[in-house]
Amino acid sequence: MKPTITAFAASPDRGRGLARDMRVRWAFEEVGQPYSVRLLSFAAMKDPAHLADHPFGQIPTYRNGDLVLFESGAIVLHIAERHMGLLPDDADARARAVAWMFAALNTVEPPIVEYGMATLFEQDKSWYEERQQMLETRVRVRLDELSATLGDADWLEGAFSAGDLLMVTVLRRIERSGLLAHYPNLAAYVARGEARPAYRRAFDAQLAVFAASETSG
Amino acid sequence: MKPTITAFAASPDRGRGLARDMRVRWAFEEVGQPYSVRLLSFAAMKDPAHLADHPFGQIPTYRNGDLVLFESGAIVLHIAERHMGLLPDDADARARAVAWMFAALNTVEPPIVEYGMATLFEQDKSWYEERQQMLETRVRVRLDELSATLGDADWLEGAFSAGDLLMVTVLRRIERSGLLAHYPNLAAYVARGEARPAYRRAFDAQLAVFAASETSG
Numbered sequence: 001m002k003p004t005i006t007a008f009a010a011s012p013d014r015g016r017g018l019a020r021d022m023r024v025r026w027a028f029e030e031v032g033q034p035y036s037v038r039l040l041s042f043a044a045m046k047d048p049a050h051l052a053d054h055p056f057g058q059i060p061t062y063r064n065g066d067l068v069l070f071e072s073g074a075i076v077l078h079i080a081e082r083h084m085g086l087l088p089d090d091a092d093a094r095a096r097a098v099a100w101m102f103a104a105l106n107t108v109e110p111p112i113v114e115y116g117m118a119t120l121f122e123q124d125k126s127w128y129e130e131r132q133q134m135l136e137t138r139v140r141v142r143l144d145e146l147s148a149t150l151g152d153a154d155w156l157e158g159a160f161s162a163g164d165l166l167m168v169t170v171l172r173r174i175e176r177s178g179l180l181a182h183y184p185n186l187a188a189y190v191a192r193g194e195a196r197p198a199y200r201r202a203f204d205a206q207l208a209v210f211a212a213s214e215t216s217g
Numbered sequence: 218m219k220p221t222i223t224a225f226a227a228s229p230d231r232g233r234g235l236a237r238d239m240r241v242r243w244a245f246e247e248v249g250q251p252y253s254v255r256l257l258s259f260a261a262m263k264d265p266a267h268l269a270d271h272p273f274g275q276i277p278t279y280r281n282g283d284l285v286l287f288e289s290g291a292i293v294l295h296i297a298e299r300h301m302g303l304l305p306d307d308a309d310a311r312a313r314a315v316a317w318m319f320a321a322l323n324t325v326e327p328p329i330v331e332y333g334m335a336t337l338f339e340q341d342k343s344w345y346e347e348r349q350q351m352l353e354t355r356v357r358v359r360l361d362e363l364s365a366t367l368g369d370a371d372w373l374e375g376a377f378s379a380g381d382l383l384m385v386t387v388l389r390r391i392e393r394s395g396l397l398a399h400y401p402n403l404a405a406y407v408a409r410g411e412a413r414p415a416y417r418r419a420f421d422a423q424l425a426v427f428a429a430s431e432t433s434g
Contacts, residue, residue: 051365055320055362055365055366056324056359057362058324067309067312067313069313069316070320071316071320071323071324072319073319073323074312074315074316074318074319074320075316077315078312092283092284095284095286095291095295096284096286098294099286099287099288099291099292101291102288102289102291102294102322103272103273103288103291105319105322106288106290106322106326107273107275107288109327110326110330113327114327125344125347125348126343127342127343127344127348130342131344142273145273145274146272148268148272
């Protein structure tokens with residue numbers, strides 16, 4: 001039985017692959033697990049039927065038989081634990097990879113999301129310029145630390161893992177900001193992730209959904 | 218061998234148990250695993266020796282033999298996977314509990330941290346009042362959804378799990394804001410967590426560290 005995930009019927013990023021289904025698609029592609037996608041309109045995301053699957057009315061969800069999961073990080077971990085290819089075999093090395101998953105989502109992503117949200121929603125506010133400097137500094141503190149840790153390695157802990165998968169998707173959110181240009185090793189790290197065949201397949205699949213929504217809309 | 222974690226030598230919350238070592242202490246107490254604590258000054262957190270253990274120069278870290286972990290969520294998961302008491306036995310139920318761990322840290326905590334940070338650092342800014350309304354609305358959207366999901370249950374998924382442990386520590390961050398008073402079931406949920414004997418032991422242990430820092434300082 002193929003698991004089914006949910007995704008935006010019309011992604012607000014216009015096919016740039018920044019919505020959180022991209023992480024789950026990429027994980028499926030890395031481990032070679034076929035999956036189905038059920039598309040949801042924005043209105044449908046707040047329907048009781050979807051809220052029963054996702055308490056916060058977001059995408060993606062994951063359904064496999066009776067099991068329903070939400071939170072992209074939890075879904076990627078679930079896939080990684082059940083297939084080869086996203087976590088090392090050694091128990092300690094696995095725990096380290098999982099630590100990077102949490103670091104991507106709880107330490108690096110929040111200031112990046114905050115920075116992006118201000119760009120989207122506060123440009124007309126009197127405080128925008130001053131505050132954006134503050135937010136950029138918070139992001140750069142994390143990028144400084146991440147860049148120092150990565151050094152000239154290809155991936156955060158030896159082989160590519162679910163930790164890298166999540167971290168690359170988090171860093172992609174600032175690709176257009178210009179911030180990554182200050183960190184050549186992080187820019188190369190993101191490019192290395194995007195060059196993986198599994199990433200390309202996942203990206204193309206979500207782009208096809210957006211392209212179809214444009215022609216049908 | 219007892220694992221060793223790091224914590225603030227002088228917690229900025231003055232012993233209220235809001236620092237992230239509290240989560241790990243609580244997890245250890247729930248599963249009955251003794252642990253040691255190594256205290257760090259703020260200056261020591263940015264030392265190369267600590268940065269080698271924690272790329273982002275924070276607490277807590279976890280060390281057990283050769284394994285070093287960072288990120289409180291990852292450490293709690295590591296403890297929960299190796300001991301009885303924080304995750305259900307059934308595989309699907311475990312995956313659901315892990316989904317709530319990620320939800321606590323990646324969906325509920327970020328707007329709460331943002332709201333708290335503005336209270337701490339932006340009170341003197343011209344934009345404070347207007348922006349705080351916006352941030353409070355973002356927090357309340359998540360609390361509305363969480364409250365609806367919890368309903369009149371004791372815990373998020375039947376028995377207490379690591380997902381509840383993290384969610385309670387996240388909600389404790391707004392205990393003084395008055396926001397929880399709008400959600401009697403969430404206030405009762407937090408109180409239920411705080412009443413657990415394991416929580417009390419963990420709380421008292423971190424409070425003792427703060428009390429000692431006051432008398433020695």
